[in-house]
Amino acid sequence: MSVVIDHRPGKQTNPDPVKPRRDPAPSRLKYRLERMWLKPLYRRTLRVGLPAFLIAMVAGIWLSDEDRRAILKDGVTSVVTQIQSREEFQVHSMTIEGASPVVERAVQGMLPVDLPASSFDINLPALRIQVMQLDAVESIDLRVKPGGVLSAVVKERVPAILWRRTRGIEILDRGGHRVASVTSREVRPELPLISGDGADLVTEEALNLFDAAGPILPRVRGLVRRSERRWDLVLDHGQTIMLPAKGAVVALEAAIALDRAEDLLARDITTVDLRDPSRPVMRLGLDARNTIRDARSLPVLGPDGNPVDDKT
Known part of the structure; x- marks a missing residue:
């Protein structure tokens, strides 16, 4: 405390009042904040969460009124319609590539698109699924090209084999998928023929057998599936080569090699049984059997396979 002394006679001033110093430490509330x-x-909550909550609350209050919701929905629908109806989004024509005339007409019938139409109204995945129901179509690429063109690039199944079944003759591709039906084999005589239950499931093996039968292919009439496990190769003149369930191609190649060496299939043989490749069996024809029986002084056989009495 300082005291100011007035040297004039009879006077003395009061001391200055003490001023409290400001505490630099923050308050407890400010410190906690x-x-x-x-x-x-905490920062994200105040900067993002709180504004988002306020906006959502205001929007919820505004949308709680049914008339306001209807007005908003109509406005959005109107804007979307105006955008989708613009000329740059319109499809005016359709092109189909890679399809034969018959398949092209079928694809056109499977694409019920009324043109012109907005590209937003054309459901390409649904149309693709619909077109894939055609047996002759392996794949299709649907897209809207610039200029308002709906392009359909079709890949057809390639006919590879004929399958005779109880309900008729089907054309199959190499994978066994149905391509079309025909009334008779003469419609596609260039295609090999298979028959039997389950033959369509092993078309790849059948085609390999036809390739292996190249040297005798003009004599081949077809392949018959037996018990859904093995093949019989049917030739002209009533001859049959019975193939094993496993290693059929190798067994057929062996039979063809034997035929080229010994002229086997030119003889009076009705069946070459190769079901056991280690023990092939050949069934002779009637004339060959009668020749052997005649050499042994045995009665000849008739067409029914029974001995014929010469006296009768």
Whole structure:
């Protein structure tokens, strides 16, 4: 405390009042708020969460009225319609590539698109699924090209084999998928013929057998599936080569090699049984059997396979 002394006679001033110094430390509330502000979650809540909550609350209150919702829906629908109806989004024509005339007409019938139409109204995945129901179509690429053109690039199945079944003759591709039906084999005589239950499931093996039968292919009439496990190769003149369930191609190649060496299939043989490749069996024809029986002085056989009495 300082005292000011007035040297004039009879006077003395009062001392100056003491001014309290300001405490630099923050208050407890301010300290806690500053500590909370250092937390990322707290900052995100105030900067993002609180405004989002307020906006959602206001929007919810506004949309709680049914008339307002209807007005908003109509407005959005109107804007979307105006955008989708613009000329740059219109499809005016359709092109089909890679399809034969018959398949092209079928694809056109499977694409019920009324043109012109907005590209937003054309459901390409649904149309593709619909076109894939055609047996002759292996794949199709549907897309809207610039200029308002709906392009359909079709890949057809390649006919590879004929399958005779109880309900008729089917054309199959190499994978066994149906391509079309025909009334008779003469419609596609260039295609090999298979028959029997389950033959369509092993068309790849059948085609390999036809390839292996190249040297005698003009004599081949077809392949018959037996018990859904093995093949019989049917030739002209009533001859049959019975193939094993496993290793059929190798067994057929062996039979063809034997035929080229010994002229086997030119003889009076009705069946070459190769079901056991280690023990092939050949069934002779009637004339060959009668020749052997005659050499042994045995009665000849008739067409029914029974001995014929010469006296009768």
